[in-house]
Amino acid sequence: MSSHNVLEGRGLKKSFGPTVALAGVDLTIHRGEAVAIMGPSGSGKSTLLHCLAGIMKPDSGEVHLLGQRVDTLGERGRSVLRRTRFGFVFQFGQLLPELPADENVALPLMLGDHSRARAVREARSWFGPLGLAGMEGRRPGELSGGQAQRVAIARALVTRPAVVFADEPTGALDQATGHDTMRLLVEATKHNDASLVVVTHDPHVAGWCDRVVEVRDGLMLTGRPHAASPSPHTASAHAVSPHAVSPHAEAGGR
Amino acid sequence: MRNLMALTWRLLRGGGRRGLLGSSLTVAAVAVSTTLLIFAVAVNFAFAGRAGREAWRSPVPAGGTARAIEAVQADLVRGRLVTVVHVAVLVPGIAPPPGLTRLPGPGEVAMSPALAAIANLPELVGRFPRTVAGTVGDAGLIHPGELVAVVGHAPADPVMSGRGTAGHRPGAPATRVAGFEGATTPDAGAYSALAAVASVFMVVPLLVFGGAAARLTVARRDRRLASLRLVGATPGQVVVMTVAEAVITAFGGAVLGLVLYAAASPPLTRVEIAGGPWFVADLWPGVLPLAAVLLAVPLLVGVSAVAGLRRIVVSPLGVAKRETPPAMRFVRVTGLLVALALVPTLGFGARVGVVVAVLGLAFLSLNLVGPWVVALVGRVTVRAARGPASLLAGRRLVDDPRSAWRTVSGVALTGFVAGFVGLLAPSSSLSAQDDVVASWLLRDIRTGTLIVLVVSFLVAIVSAGITAASSVLDRRQTYALLRLAGTPLEVLDRARRLETLVPLTVMGGGSILTGAICATPFAKVGVSSTGAITLLVCVVAGFAGVVGAGALSRPLLRSVATDPAPRPD
Ligand SMILES: Nc1ncnc2c1ncn2[C@@H]1O[C@H](COP(=O)(O)OP(=O)(O)O)[C@@H](O)[C@H]1O
Ligand SMILES: [Mg+2]
Numbered sequence: 001m002s003s004h005n006v007l008e009g010r011g012l013k014k015s016f017g018p019t020v021a022l023a024g025v026d027l028t029i030h031r032g033e034a035v036a037i038m039g040p041s042g043s044g045k046s047t048l049l050h051c052l053a054g055i056m057k058p059d060s061g062e063v064h065l066l067g068q069r070v071d072t073l074g075e076r077g078r079s080v081l082r083r084t085r086f087g088f089v090f091q092f093g094q095l096l097p098e099l100p101a102d103e104n105v106a107l108p109l110m111l112g113d114h115s116r117a118r119a120v121r122e123a124r125s126w127f128g129p130l131g132l133a134g135m136e137g138r139r140p141g142e143l144s145g146g147q148a149q150r151v152a153i154a155r156a157l158v159t160r161p162a163v164v165f166a167d168e169p170t171g172a173l174d175q176a177t178g179h180d181t182m183r184l185l186v187e188a189t190k191h192n193d194a195s196l197v198v199v200t201h202d203p204h205v206a207g208w209c210d211r212v213v214e215v216r217d218g219l220m221l222t223g224r225p226h227a228a229s230p231s232p233h234t235a236s237a238h239a240v241s242p243h244a245v246s247p248h249a250e251a252g253g254r
Numbered sequence: 255m256r257n258l259m260a261l262t263w264r265l266l267r268g269g270g271r272r273g274l275l276g277s278s279l280t281v282a283a284v285a286v287s288t289t290l291l292i293f294a295v296a297v298n299f300a301f302a303g304r305a306g307r308e309a310w311r312s313p314v315p316a317g318g319t320a321r322a323i324e325a326v327q328a329d330l331v332r333g334r335l336v337t338v339v340h341v342a343v344l345v346p347g348i349a350p351p352p353g354l355t356r357l358p359g360p361g362e363v364a365m366s367p368a369l370a371a372i373a374n375l376p377e378l379v380g381r382f383p384r385t386v387a388g389t390v391g392d393a394g395l396i397h398p399g400e401l402v403a404v405v406g407h408a409p410a411d412p413v414m415s416g417r418g419t420a421g422h423r424p425g426a427p428a429t430r431v432a433g434f435e436g437a438t439t440p441d442a443g444a445y446s447a448l449a450a451v452a453s454v455f456m457v458v459p460l461l462v463f464g465g466a467a468a469r470l471t472v473a474r475r476d477r478r479l480a481s482l483r484l485v486g487a488t489p490g491q492v493v494v495m496t497v498a499e500a501v502i503t504a505f506g507g508a509v510l511g512l513v514l515y516a517a518a519s520p521p522l523t524r525v526e527i528a529g530g531p532w533f534v535a536d537l538w539p540g541v542l543p544l545a546a547v548l549l550a551v552p553l554l555v556g557v558s559a560v561a562g563l564r565r566i567v568v569s570p571l572g573v574a575k576r577e578t579p580p581a582m583r584f585v586r587v588t589g590l591l592v593a594l595a596l597v598p599t600l601g602f603g604a605r606v607g608v609v610v611a612v613l614g615l616a617f618l619s620l621n622l623v624g625p626w627v628v629a630l631v632g633r634v635t636v637r638a639a640r641g642p643a644s645l646l647a648g649r650r651l652v653d654d655p656r657s658a659w660r661t662v663s664g665v666a667l668t669g670f671v672a673g674f675v676g677l678l679a680p681s682s683s684l685s686a687q688d689d690v691v692a693s694w695l696l697r698d699i700r701t702g703t704l705i706v707l708v709v710s711f712l713v714a715i716v717s718a719g720i721t722a723a724s725s726v727l728d729r730r731q732t733y734a735l736l737r738l739a740g741t742p743l744e745v746l747d748r749a750r751r752l753e754t755l756v757p758l759t760v761m762g763g764g765s766i767l768t769g770a771i772c773a774t775p776f777a778k779v780g781v782s783s784t785g786a787i788t789l790l791v792c793v794v795a796g797f798a799g800v801v802g803a804g805a806l807s808r809p810l811l812r813s814v815a816t817d818p819a820p821r822p823d
Contacts (some may be wrong), residue, residue: 083741
């Protein structure tokens with residue numbers, strides 16, 4: 001295994017009763033790489049993502065994170081792994097409605113060993129770069145769909161994860177907002193040296209990723225690199241991390 | 255209209271397993287409310303019943319021709335009160351008092367069954383004439399174990415001349431009466447008044463809680479109803495559908511509540527008040543009051559449902575957004591101040607109805623201020639929070655203070671009285687006859703307060719369980735996604751527990767403590783250790799029950815959160 005492999009799934013199989021969701025998939029995610037998973041509905045994209053992220057145990061096959069096998073960990077171990085090494089952006093509904101945006105972002109840090117003040121300070125430092133300045137005190141119900149997803153992106157990145165998983169993160173947004181949000185997601189993960197695994201139906205979105213993986217009937221079809229299409233981060237990546245603009249970045253970095 | 259009803263029925267049945275769970279939560283909430291409401295109503299009828307059955311022993315001097323002479327004597331035998339009614343007939347043909355088929359003639363006696371059973375005790379032998387001329391039946395007895403004798407005399411007997419019967423309580427000097435209708439005794443009147451006050455203490459939190467049960471249904475349907483509005487249903491149609499659903503559910507709950515009450519009433523009859531337990535029939539207030547409760551509960555739930563719906567109906571988008579709740583208006587505080595200002599004006603002379611009305615008003619105003627205090631407690635919790643659980647709990651309290659208030663209101667309202675009365679001791683000596691009734695009264699006030707406190711805790715327990723379960727259901731997607739992202743469920747669990755415990759401790763515990771402290775100046779008479787211990791046991795059990803009820807939803811949390819592929823429904 002080469003050293004720039006962050007996450008590696010080998011021979012992943014998963015069935016739900018008679019339904020075969022994954023029929024043996026190999027997929028390697030490299031450091032800082034953005035991978036789009038595409039395919040028709042019901043083809044096994046979410047299942048693949050869940051197996052890679054330690055949400056589900058595959059029936060057979062192995063998952064390695066930075067050379068360490070993680071699919072054999074117990075539920076608690078995988079929970080900790082998900083909280084500390086991975087970030088997640090779901091379609092919607094992942095923010096706690098009672099908490100203001102900044103505390104929603106700070107939550108994963110508070111679950112770790114950060115003090116509340118430090119967690120909130122660190123969380124707030126992400127708001128400016130993600131175009132959320134002034135939204136810190138708003139609650140999820142008072143945010144637009146696109147803003148809420150950006151808060152979710154901030155929450156996924158605030159722990160400085162190795163890999164960010166996103167399952168149709170813009171599926172509930174209109175196309176223009178969806179594109180903006182997705183660009184921000186790709187740029188922000190890239191800028192923070194995190195890899196991105198994103199399930200999407202949108203070829204545009206796939207175009208911004210480094211690689212597209214097609215899944216059909218639980219099998220992987222292709223793994224074509226995207227030499228032709230430049231990743232968007234080259235244009236404005238400096239704008240999407242607190243490192244670039246926030247004086248707190250040093251305090252919060254690991 | 256038919257179509258609308260059909261659609262409502264489908265919505266009700268088609269909610270799936272979790273929708274069904276949501277509806278059953280409402281049913282449970284309404285059922286418990288109904289049970290306790292029936293109890294609160296029945297208590298008044300029970301005391302009124304006792305007062306009526308006892309009235310014949312409170313002779314009223316005849317206005318016109320006297321037809322009999324009646325004297326009442328009370329004394330203690332082995333710590334139990336024996337009531338002896340002496341009668342002499344002046345004009346034959348006078349109707350006997352309730353419970354007697356005929357009046358005993360001179361040299362005859364009629365005894366209550368409980369007295370007949372112990373008539374052979376040495377203390378009693380020779381006290382009554384040998385000839386037993388009947389039984390004092392239930393209709394003439396305060397309680398099943400009451401010791402009552404009716405002794406017949408000739409009008410010329412000394413006992414009938416007024417001398418020889420001291421004014422023992424409860425007793426009456428020889429009085430010439432026209433009949434045995436009698437009058438409500440002052441003691442019975444006092445008990446009825448206290449029962450009315452206790453009902454207010456129980457009913458106010460119940461109404462708050464029962465109304466909340468309706469909103470529970472509405473909240474669950476919010477999203478679906480809002481989409482109906484978006485699709486083009488008129489406000490009227492939405493109102494009809496929701497209200498119909500709430501009322502159907504509530505009626506089911508009310509009937510279940512009646513069944514629960516039937517199951518709970520036998521043990522309740524054994525609670526001793528004024529020296530004895532109750533007849534089974536005492537706890538059944540009659541068909542009309544029961545029917546009124548069974549109709550009023552769904553009606554109230556329907557009205558609350560309409561109130562809860564107002565926002566959706568106004569704007570179909572209104573519910574999709576979740577706004578910061580509006581701050582509490584000062585009006586609420588003024589309401590409380592007005593009610594509190596009225597309290598001192600109530601002297602001892604005030605009519606029971608007025609006392610109950612003012613008390614109810616004060617309670618309702620306290621109810622308006624309660625959520626504001628909960629929000630304050632929440633803000634303090636948020637400020638002090640260091641970990642995610644307490645932060646979340648505090649934010650939740652600020653976000654929806656009414657829901658927490660619903661849970662703690664009963665305990666917060668009755669806690670003061672319970673704390674106050676719980677510590678006071680009735681005078682310990684039962685030797686002086688005149689003390690018996692007074693000492694009963696204090697003990698009974700304590701018993702009654704404890705019952706009200708138990709009811710309050712029951713409301714708190716059920717409300718805590720339902721709030722916890724419904725908050726899990728409402729946030730099931732978020733919880734599931736948080737778990738996917740690695741959030742330990744224990745944190746969410748702890749947050750839920752704190753959300754109830756913090757306001758319960760601060761407001762419920764605070765009010766009990768305040769009551770106890772206010773009682774200390776009076777405790778010179780004697781602090782009752784049994785009272786204090788009973789109070790403590792009740793409080794500890796209540797808190798444990800609240801925590802336990804919250805914990806019941808832990809499996810629910812686990813099941814919604816371990817859904818591997820959470821989807822919005
Ligand atoms: N928890 C589950 N229980 C049963 N079947 C499931 C479950 N999750 C997914 N499936 C099935 O596995 C297949 C792949 O699902 P999924 O990975 O969600 O597809 P995709 O995300 O590509 O739409 C589908 O046929 C789906 O019905
Ligand atoms: Mg999917």
